[in-house]
Amino acid sequence: MLSKNTLKFIKSLHQKKFRKQENSFFVEGEKNVMELLASDFDVTHLLFTSKFGNEHSSLLSDFDGEAFEVTQKVLESVGFFQTNDVALAVATTKANAPLEIRPNDLMLALDDVRDPGNLGTIIRIADWYGIQNIALSTESADFYNPKVLHSSMGSFTRVNVYYTDLNIFLPKSKLPVYGAFMEGESIHEAELTPSGIILMGNESNGISDALAPLVTKKLTIPKFGNAESLNVAIATAVICDNFRRK
Amino acid sequence: MLSKNTLKFIKSLHQKKFRKQENSFFVEGEKNVMELLASDFDVTHLLFTSKFGNEHSSLLSDFDGEAFEVTQKVLESVGFFQTNDVALAVATTKANAPLEIRPNDLMLALDDVRDPGNLGTIIRIADWYGIQNIALSTESADFYNPKVLHSSMGSFTRVNVYYTDLNIFLPKSKLPVYGAFMEGESIHEAELTPSGIILMGNESNGISDALAPLVTKKLTIPKFGNAESLNVAIATAVICDNFRRK
Structure with missing residues (x-):
């Protein structure tokens, strides 16, 4: 079950200070969540509505972070979007690494x-x-x-x-x-x-x-x-x- | 003096319905207010802070609409900006007139x-x-x-x-x-x-x-x-x- 502490943790990520402290960030909405899941970011938490769950059941069974089915109301209370009936995902930030500059870049x-x-x-x-x-x-x-x-x-x-x-x-x-x-x-x-x-x-x-x-x-x-x-x-x-x- | 009715009128212009009904709109901030005053729009009301008044006194003496010096707090309470220490102006909308299409346009x-x-x-x-x-x-x-x-x-x-x-x-x-x-x-x-x-x-x-x-x-x-x-x-x-x- 989704704990109050996890909700509090996600809400804290609205602020840069806590994103740095926790090395974590979140994204919302179908497009960004799907892109995040397909990327090399380490996704730690996934909050999704039944609508998203029904459409992406195989994706959810492969997901190895913590996944929680929640109501639209919960999504909107923790995220930044006014309307979100899809999903929100939390992932680990990457280190601020120097860029690899190639010739002809x-x-x-x-x-x-x-x-x-x-x-x-x-x-x-x-x-x-x-x-x-x-x-x-x-x-x-x-x-x-x-x-x-x-x-x-x-x-x-x-x-x-x-x-x-x-x-x-x-x-x-x-x-x-x-x-x-x-x-x-x-x-x-x-x-x-x-x-x-x-x-x-x-x-x-x-x-x-x-x-x-x-x-x-x-x-x-x-x-x-x-x-x-x-x-x-x-x-x-x-x-x-x-x-x-x- | 700026009446409660005038403030109510300006606040109503946040909504399209009232902009249509009153044939009026407002703009905020130095850039847009100055451009509006220099344009062929009919400016009916100007609310400005003492800061704006001091910088543009000749402009204010030429202005033939209703002008009111107000506090920053009043500006921010009627407008859309979170921060506005300059001015807000109300003008008459233009009719939805067909465009004059010239050759080579x-x-x-x-x-x-x-x-x-x-x-x-x-x-x-x-x-x-x-x-x-x-x-x-x-x-x-x-x-x-x-x-x-x-x-x-x-x-x-x-x-x-x-x-x-x-x-x-x-x-x-x-x-x-x-x-x-x-x-x-x-x-x-x-x-x-x-x-x-x-x-x-x-x-x-x-x-x-x-x-x-x-x-x-x-x-x-x-x-x-x-x-x-x-x-x-x-x-x-x-x-x-x-x-x-x-």
Whole structure:
């Protein structure tokens, strides 16, 4: 039976402090739970409704963590979603391991992207464009924040992240560093190498003054109208799309 | 003095029903309030903190609607933002007028985009890429929803929207209709005309079966990794960027 202590434990994982302390995180909803179960993450707890249980009985019999059939009401009381009639899974976090940079790699670096929705969307974009590695400044949103994982739509299982000091990481990588600036060269015209680091800045302040000198090529997304700027996830997608053109 | 009735009136504008009934909407925060005041919208009420008043005294003396200096607490109690120490403005909605389609126009059509954040972000993208007109199915998110206006970052003042039956609108426009489908031609290779309608589908279901036959050219965003899909606002940006390339 599902104990009060287990419920309390899962609820505590809404907070970064407890995610770090317990080395655990949770995801919700069909898409993310199924992706998590199919990944190499160690899933420790699975809470599911009878609806989910009926649809995935073989999956449940193979599952070797603790599994509990619960009501929709219980799912919604422990999770982050307002509506969840499917499942919630708890898994062990991975260590913050350095990225394995291969030659010809295209990767992302995020300088203080704070909004969890933006980070999750960027992880999904990276996964779409075949970018496996993201380096993040230590002040960026937490990868295991439920909103990040949710917005990633399962892509968090396929993208590696590494929180580090970008002041040290960028020069050490020996890769060209591309960054978006208002005064950069148009991404429609610039020569974009197949390998390199695309550095994206903070939602309000862009790329910090400390990191700007480490950018080896300044790029800009050409503007045809009057909006002052683009959201950071939108800009990331447009830049990745231009890099992946032949 | 700011009356209880005025506060009640503003609070009612959180709901679409009352926005329609009162032909009014509100926006919050420095960026959107300033863009609204600089636009051709008729601004009827302005609530502002002393901070905003001190910074914009000449603007306030030119303002001919009802202006009230209030505390941050009052702003936050009537608005949608959790934090607002600046201003909130109420304006009159515009009529749902047919779009003026010019030759060589590139425009957007949204088939049931329901999430207010997505609609607001798409309006901002349209404004960036110089797209002035958006036709929306009648089930799409409401343009005057506070979350839509907020995510548009002021671009709602520069983009025209028209809620209509796209089954009638699309053929009547006589423009080529481009739509994103998994099996479409790569946007990196397809010939994209400078005029046309880019049709984007619902968050879960894509372009509806009813509208699919009206698409004259199916497009797809090439995928290099494993994400199942892209968010609709992300896809809109990438497609617009490809259309605007020379």
